[in-house]
Each structure stands twice: as structure tokens, then as C-alpha cells.
Amino acid sequence: MTVTIKDIAKLAGVSYSTVSKALNNSPLVKEETRRKILDVACEMGYEPNLAAKQLVRKKTDVIGLMWPTIERIVLATLVTNISKAFEKTPYSMILSVDAQETAVDTFRKFQVDGMIVFGESKHMHLYDYTIPFVVYGVSESTQPLYPIIDANHEASMYKAVEHLHQLGHRQITYIGQYDKSDALQIEKVDGYVKAMKKLHLADYIHIVDSNGLNWFDGYSAIDRALESKPTAMIGGSYDLSGGMIRALQEKGFSIPHDISLISYDNIPQMANMEVPMTCIGVPVHLLxxxxVQAIIHQIESPTEEPTVKKLTPTLTIRESTGPSPEPSDS
Known part of the structure; x- marks a missing residue:
């Protein structure tokens, strides 16, 4: 049998409104009375009617996360860290890996207070949503139509190329997905090209399209990458770089003595790869x-103009990078 506030009020010998105030931690109820009411509620096995509370407050304290997949290690890791970050707040999270419109319909049914959207596609239709949302993606304007958290892939690629350049490398190849509809991947490619040009390495620029971001895509791309005789490579994702390591080792290359490797994605798993991987990117827990803070701010301060927050990537140096085996020309 369901225990109601009226049942608690009767047993505790107080009014219905006093019980309601006590259960909501109102300062209008004396501490002694509040403790008595809470003890009675606990003994009776009372469970609050969350649906009723949400109806009164017009707020669910639930945020929807619209994600493309959890099959890739880095995206699963980021989801896990987002969930942990929510544990420090009053909000809970529900995850959808469905298509965009299906996910939004689901979130509407759950009456979420806000949404986090993974903005890898340039063709997402986001402008007419009535639910507050934040996009994790690429900012292409200083006056965005919606709030964006930008992990600054371009700066990441610059730091990666710069690090290898400082080690004496001049033949630096990039392996990653070159899908023009994927804004995140295109920014990595653009960042690599800009860095190579700025460091006067434009004559060598070598981009290998992995046609995907998974382990086997990286493994399969190595033959094409070796055609230009690189001394260093940059992998576009954790999964890609794992496949790259395996393929190079099978071909007899020693990492980093023959070829240095840097990977995009700054996640803890990089330290446990076959060769501990030097990596670049915003550390996943900070991202x-x-x-999480961006979507909470959007929910609680809805009248503010949308902003772009570009984050600062971090270079984490491990055993996969070393001096170039060939003398540099400068």
C-alpha cells in the first residue's frame, strides 16, 4: 500500500502542510519537528512521488545526452565521464544513441530540462528545438546560434606537429577520417595542414584517409602512409592509433626509434596501449x-546569449615519440 503525506501527518500528529514543508527542508519547520517527521516517514517506507513534484516545479532535473555511438572507446569514455560529472550536481542523465529526431522525441517524452548534442555532422537541424541544449562540436562563428563547447581540434593538431618538429621530424604524416560532412574530423585535417605550412613543411604534407575511425581502419591505412617514408605519424583517434601500432610492429618498425606516433584523444587508456602513447587533446575528465557545466548554465540562465567556449588541449608525452632517425635540415 502506498504511503501518503496524509498518513505521515496522522501518525506524527502534525498537519499535512507541516509534513510537506519538512520533507522539502523548509526552514519554517523546527528541527525537532522535522526530525520526528522524517523518522516517521522512514519507518512507514514513504517514497516521494517524483512525478508530482516535477509537475509542481515544472522541472525534472534530467538531461538528455544525444550521442552517435558508444562503440568507439573514446566516446564511451567521454559518456562515462559526463555521467560522473553529473553525480556532483542535482541532475541525472539519460543517454540515447538513436537517430537525431528519435532521440529528441524520447527526450520530450521524458520532459528533460536540457540536452547535450554531439555535433559531428554539419547537417544537424538544431535551431527549432524548444528544449535548452548545448553542442559539443566545432564553432564556425563568433556569434553562434546555440552554445558550443569546442575542444579546439585545430590547436591540438598544431601542438602535435610542433612537438614532432621540435624532435627533429620533418616527414610527418596524418592518418584520419577525411569525411567532409564530419566537422570534427575536418578540423583535425585543417589543423594539421595549417601547422605544416606554418612550420615550413608544406612540401611534405601527406594525409591518409582512413575511411573510418576504428582499429582496423588504422591498421589498414599503414601501407598507404608508409609510401611517403614518414619519420612520424599522427593518428586521428585512439582506436585508429591502436591499429597503426599493431601494423607497424608487424612490419618490423620500432616505435619510436624508427617512427614516432602521436594520437588525438587524451584519455587514460592511452597509457596502456602496446606502446604507451603520446597524445593530444583536452583531458577527457575536464572536457x-x-x-556538464555548460548545459546546466544554459538551463538556469536561458536568457543569456549563446557563446562558444574553446578549450585548451594538453600534450601528454609518453614512450611513442622520440627524436627523428634522420638528421633535420634546420
Whole structure:
């Protein structure tokens, strides 16, 4: 049998409104009375009617996360860190890996207070949503139509190329997905090209389209990458770089003595690869915290103009990078 507030009021010998105030931690109820009411509620096995509370407050304290997949290690890791970041807040999270419109319909049914959207596609239709949302993606304007958390892939690629350049490398190849509809991947490619040009390495620019971001895509791309005789490579994702390591080792290359490797994605798993991987990117726990704080701010301050927050990537140096085996020309 369901225990109601009226049942608690009768047993505690107080009014219905006093019980309601006590259960909501109102300062209008004396501490002694509040403790008595809470003890009675606990003994009776009372569980609050969340649906009723949400109806009164017009707020669910639930945020929807619209994600493309959890099959890739880095996206699963980021989801896990976002969930942990929510544990420090009053909000809970529900995850959808469905198509965009299906996910939004689901979130509407759950009456979420806000949404986090993974903005890899340039063709997402986001402008007419009535639910507050934040996009994790690429900012293409200083006056965006919606709030964006930008992990600054371009700066990441610059730091990666710069690090290898400082080690004496001049033949630096990039392996990654070259899908022009994927804004995140295109920014990585653009960042690599800009860095190579700025460091006067434009004559060598070599981009290998992995046609995907998974382990086997990286493994399969190595033959094409070796055609230009690189001394260093940059992998576009954690999964890609894992496949790259395996393929190079099978071909007898020693990492980093023959070829140095840097990977995009700054996640803890990089330290446990076959060769501990030097990596670049915003550390995943910091990225998760920024995303969570951004959507909470959007929910609680809806009248503010949407902004772009570009984050600062971090280079984490491990055993996969070393001096170039060939003498540099400068």
C-alpha cells in the first residue's frame, strides 16, 4: 500500500502542510519537528512521488545526452565521464544513441530540462528545438546560434606537429577520417595542414584517409602512409592509433626509434596501449566537466546569449615519440 503525506501527518500528529514543508527542508519547520517527521516517514517506507513534484516545479532535473555511438572507446569514455560529472550536481542523465529526431522525441517524452548534442555532422537541424541544449562540436562563428563547447581540434593538431618538429621530424604524416560532412574530423585535417605550412613543411604534407575511425581502419591505412617514408605519424583517434601500432610492429618498425606516433584523444587508456602513447587533446575528465557545466548554465540562465567556449588541449608525452632517425635540415 502506498504511503501518503496524509498518513505521515496522522501518525506524527502534525498537519499535512507541516509534513510537506519538512520533507522539502523548509526552514519554517523546527528541527525537532522535522526530525520526528522524517523518522516517521522512514519507518512507514514513504517514497516521494517524483512525478508530482516535477509537475509542481515544472522541472525534472534530467538531461538528455544525444550521442552517435558508444562503440568507439573514446566516446564511451567521454559518456562515462559526463555521467560522473553529473553525480556532483542535482541532475541525472539519460543517454540515447538513436537517430537525431528519435532521440529528441524520447527526450520530450521524458520532459528533460536540457540536452547535450554531439555535433559531428554539419547537417544537424538544431535551431527549432524548444528544449535548452548545448553542442559539443566545432564553432564556425563568433556569434553562434546555440552554445558550443569546442575542444579546439585545430590547436591540438598544431601542438602535435610542433612537438614532432621540435624532435627533429620533418616527414610527418596524418592518418584520419577525411569525411567532409564530419566537422570534427575536418578540423583535425585543417589543423594539421595549417601547422605544416606554418612550420615550413608544406612540401611534405601527406594525409591518409582512413575511411573510418576504428582499429582496423588504422591498421589498414599503414601501407598507404608508409609510401611517403614518414619519420612520424599522427593518428586521428585512439582506436585508429591502436591499429597503426599493431601494423607497424608487424612490419618490423620500432616505435619510436624508427617512427614516432602521436594520437588525438587524451584519455587514460592511452597509457596502456602496446606502446604507451603520446597524445593530444583536452583531458577527457575536464572536457566532460565543461560540457556538464555548460548545459546546466544554459538551463538556469536561458536568457543569456549563446557563446562558444574553446578549450585548451594538453600534450601528454609518453614512450611513442622520440627524436627523428634522420638528421633535420634546420
Amino acid at each position: 566532460a566537466e565543461e560540457i
